[in-house]
Amino acid sequence: MRMLYLIKPGEIELKLGxxxxxxxxxxxxxxxxxxxxxxxxxxxxxxxxxxxxxEHAERxxxxxxxxxxxxxxxxxxxxxxxxxxxxxxxxxTARAEVERGSKSFKIEVRRSDKSFPLDTxxxxxxxxxxxxxxxxxxxVDVHNPDFIIMIEIRERAYVYSRTTPGPRGLPVGSxxxxxxxxxxxxxxxxxxxxxxxRGLALEAVYFHSYPYTSEEAQHKVEQLAxxxxxxxxxxxLWIVSFTEVQQRIKKGGNExxxxxxxxxxxxxxxxxxxxxxGATALVTGESLGQVASQTAENMRLSQSPTSxxxxxxxxxxxxxDTIGMAKRMxxxxxxxxxxxxxxxxxxxxxxxxxxxxxxxxxxxxxLELDGAIAEAVSASETKVFSFSExxxxxxxxxx
Ligand code: ATP
Ligand code: MG
Numbered sequence: 565m566r567m568l569y570l571i572k573p574g575e576i577e578l579k580l581g582x583x584x585x586x587x588x589x590x591x592x593x594x595x596x597x598x599x600x601x602x603x604x605x606x607x608x609x610x611x612x613x614x615x616x617x618x619e620h621a622e623r624x625x626x627x628x629x630x631x632x633x634x635x636x637x638x639x640x641x642x643x644x645x646x647x648x649x650x651x652x653x654x655x656x657t658a659r660a661e662v663e664r665g666s667k668s669f670k671i672e673v674r675r676s677d678k679s680f681p682l683d684t685x686x687x688x689x690x691x692x693x694x695x696x697x698x699x700x701x702x703x704v705d706v707h708n709p710d711f712i713i714m715i716e717i718r719e720r721a722y723v724y725s726r727t728t729p730g731p732r733g734l735p736v737g738s739x740x741x742x743x744x745x746x747x748x749x750x751x752x753x754x755x756x757x758x759x760x761x762r763g764l765a766l767e768a769v770y771f772h773s774y775p776y777t778s779e780e781a782q783h784k785v786e787q788l789a790x791x792x793x794x795x796x797x798x799x800x801l802w803i804v805s806f807t808e809v810q811q812r813i814k815k816g817g818n819e820x821x822x823x824x825x826x827x828x829x830x831x832x833x834x835x836x837x838x839x840x841x842g843a844t845a846l847v848t849g850e851s852l853g854q855v856a857s858q859t860a861e862n863m864r865l866s867q868s869p870t871s872x873x874x875x876x877x878x879x880x881x882x883x884x885d886t887i888g889m890a891k892r893m894x895x896x897x898x899x900x901x902x903x904x905x906x907x908x909x910x911x912x913x914x915x916x917x918x919x920x921x922x923x924x925x926x927x928x929x930x931l932e933l934d935g936a937i938a939e940a941v942s943a944s945e946t947k948v949f950s951f952s953e954x955x956x957x958x959x960x961x962x963x
Contacts, residue, residue: 574635634730668705734763749850793954
């Protein structure tokens, strides 16, 4: 038995040229993410119909709900184009809605096949009458119905009701590639997910200070990367040892500037990795004023070693809202596992809040970190997390 999903692609306001590319990419992502599941994707203007074996229905829905570029998803029934078969499908759809507790409905008909014997109004009336007669619990309410049954008459007829929202946004990769600075915290995975939904393909970088930070801390970041890959379609994680860099910073002696110097060093390293992988933006989880290092002046300094744009999608978002997003994205429960941050280790008791730009740049230069940073980058390790690994992270097993 096959299951049919109606998929509504998003961003319909895109210009025609963009739109073709958008659809091409979105189709590519759907096929890639359904690898291993026999499926068939039919494309029409403004919608796709996806056929999959019923035993995979739940997994397919999970995948679609996390595929950027999809606006909405509905389970649909495809039938012969006769009023009788359409009405049968309408009744089946309405019964499923009654089971969900719905009490009122409305019918909407779209007809691209003008040779169909009933016009849209007569088809709607015939279907509505059949529902009222066959399912007495349901009443027609054209103004505020509990659900709408959509009938689309094309080369075949399609019947569906509830459309659940997709992630919306743009297909991953349509806006090029970004490098996400991924820590084990709550914010950076959310920032990555938001940018993936804006069409950025992502690679991620994690800086550790083993043995001052634990293997568990790294494991946690790997787990976060794997979860993020369910949105991006796969991700490469760069793991960079910053122990030497941190020790040099510490030796510099200006304790209150430690965190700031570390951030600048991270940005410099990230910039190097970005140029290697062709990323044209960096992404962080910073939010204005959340901690001492996230003031405007501090951010101006921390981003000064790179000329790339630094995307901070959480800059104006409250922590509570970020937590809500992290829960929906599936990263929260990993982020809150206890671990030590590589910055906590060297955290000054009194971090600089209003740094002197020129003075701090000069201090950074005086630390002569270029060599250590370059070495850390060239000695870095990469791990690739595939989409199927991401799925198993969420408990979906192979095929
Ligand atoms: P998060 O919850 O993402 O850790 P945070 O609120 O703890 O953020 P900070 O620790 O000040 O904030 O870090 C700010 C940003 O710098 C992070 O969101 C992340 O993008 C980046 N970052 C911090 N530490 C690391 C690290 N060890 N490796 C990679 N990126 C990091
Ligand atoms: Mg952090």
